[in-house]
Ligand SMILES: Nc1ncnc2c1ncn2[C@@H]1O[C@H](COP(=O)(O)OP(=O)(O)O)[C@@H](O)[C@H]1O
């Protein structure tokens with residue numbers, strides 16, 4: 001299953017993507033976490049120590065890989081030739097690192113698009129890499145996306161099973177969410193699910209109403225939780241810092257609901 005996480009900057013995409021990845025890995029799934037945000041801080045939420053994450057070479061900066069696979073030098077136009085079909089397991093062995101609970105992390109890096117859109121080899125290689133990953137039963141890809149659903153995001157998230165659209169209790173983040181929802185419709189994502197994050201008492205109603213006016217539903221909420229902030233100050237992954245704190249428990253619950261929803265989609269309907 002391929003799950004993308006999007007939303008306005010600062011809404012909690014990285015917290016939710018990283019924590020969900022750990023939770024699914026603990027349940028026994030093979031999880032590939034993909035950091036597609038140029039800010040590249042998914043390693044933190046996964047609990048990968050800085051001395052390891054600082055040595056990761058993002059795929060976008062791996063120029064020999066880009067040249068080998070696309071036949072083009074970074075920065076030029078090209079055609080892509082994907083000779084092998086990478087699996088969740090071998091993709092991180094080759095290009096990424098393995099973190100706590102066995103979560104594999106692939107860091108995409110920053111794409112410098114040269115004005116005229118995104119036809120550069122690095123960008124297409126990243127998209128192709130994600131699109132061509134083969135998933136066996138029990139494989140999960142979770143992609144932490146850049147704010148909004150820009151070029152790279154749209155290309156890489158094409159055909160994902162679900163897009164978690166994270167919103168905070170304020171109008172700009174809900175508006176961004178609604179815009180993302182519209183863009184997601186263009187790239188064949190089956191489920192776009194709205195998640196309210198950093199919710200304090202009474203604020204859930206605001207989000208429900210704001211989404212409701214656009215004909216949308218709120219799928220799940222994660223409370224505002226001081227422990228998440230403290231974890232950030234200590235530079236400890238929130239799931240390690242306070243595993244039973246309210247936000248982490250709510251993300252666990254989200255994981256179960258999401259799995260239930262995606263499994264229901266997979267179940268064939270038999271006709272008599
Ligand atoms: N439920 C929450 N309660 C309190 N603080 C939160 C919560 N979720 C996220 N944060 C804080 O908000 C900030 C942005 O979160 P982050 O996951 O990095 O967002 P994004 O990836 O969307 O930019 C971080 O400092 C994080 O600690």
Ligand SMILES: [Mg+2]
Nearest residue numbers: 013014037039
């Ligand atoms: Mg982030």
